[in-house]
Amino acid sequence: MGKVMRALGLTGLALLAAACAEQPQDAVGSQVVGQQDVSASYLHDRLMVLDSHLDTPAYFHGGDYVFSDRGSWSEDGTNVDLPRMNEGGLDGGFWVIYTGQGPLTRESYAAARTSALMRQAAIREFAARYADEVELAFRAEDAARIHAAGKKIVYQSIENAYPLGEDIDLMQTLYVGGVRMISPAHFRNNQFADSATDVSPAYDGLSPLGEELVREANRLGMILDGSHAADTTVYDMIALSTTPIILSHSGPRGVYDHPRNVPDELLIALADSGGVIQVNGLGSYLEKLVPSPERAAALAALETEFGGSLYDLSPAQQQAYRAARDVLNAQFPPPRSSFETFMTHLLYTLELVGPDHVGLGADWDGGGGVDGMEDVSQLPKVTARLLEAGYTAEDLEKIWGGNMIRLLQAAEAESRAGLTSPGIPR
């Protein structure tokens, strides 16, 4: 960020944005288009741009991933690293401690607990290794300070509370390590809640243990995240939580009828309670993606060869399956959604609940990314399109991170735990 940009206050930006937005469409020539591009990219660079669901920590332990090296979605399937964050003006966000759903047994809980604690350790190691480039964030106010210092902001979140087992107290341990957002469930119902994508409900919302999780999140000062949860669960979370909840990576069912998307009436209830939806960029939740007949046939042949469930295979068979799947994907690429469809979801949601209740959680490195927005280097296009749609610089400031930080402020204000620990500025 240059001195001129630093000196340009938000009021100036707002005027700039308003001027861009008010260009009459029929008067747009190449020169004006050029000015609009420059204005959008200036604004984008100046804003604090956060994403609420960065799955990148899955790469931190093992593999060839190096945060400071530029990767490529087409070559290695990744979406986020330092060079691409710089190119796309992404200033950070919530980095995810994800755990897949397993059986509700003591042994599986123990294994999942270890894995989640290791993932938190990996995030903290990452922050230590790249201390000149990134910084762990613990409080809402940390974001602006870290951004002003020119570093990337590293909040932590938990996707799927399954690794807690039945030990609600573990939330405090994870909180002290930096977790500030938690979602109860993932693809299946678990000990806390009904999932959006399970075959039938177990509790019609939160379980009694799930209600304890909500109360503990409020006590500690964590944002509650209803992504992946069943609609009934989200309604329960809104009713029980004393602070507004987030949907860290979800979409509007009004655009595409999928269980991972949220119906209008629930989005309106979310917004009425002060909550925020961060719009998802995972193709199969944006539209129905139909594989080509050749791909469908190849997939069917693969299934015949290896059987129905990956989990029934030996480690060697799983490796062979993955290798065969990679070959198949190279030969018959899976269908992809597009930037235009992503924008349709984002603009629909903004129209429905307004810019105080919408952000972005594109599921980077967790399946997110579409043709035309393959990775985070493409984010300035979103700013340009929102300006074209008439949203102001103030709107964009909220959409790109302000709303999420407001929710963390609310969670902090509600916190009754009075926790302090070394390294957590109070």
Ligand SMILES: [Zn+2]
């Ligand atoms: Zn997810």
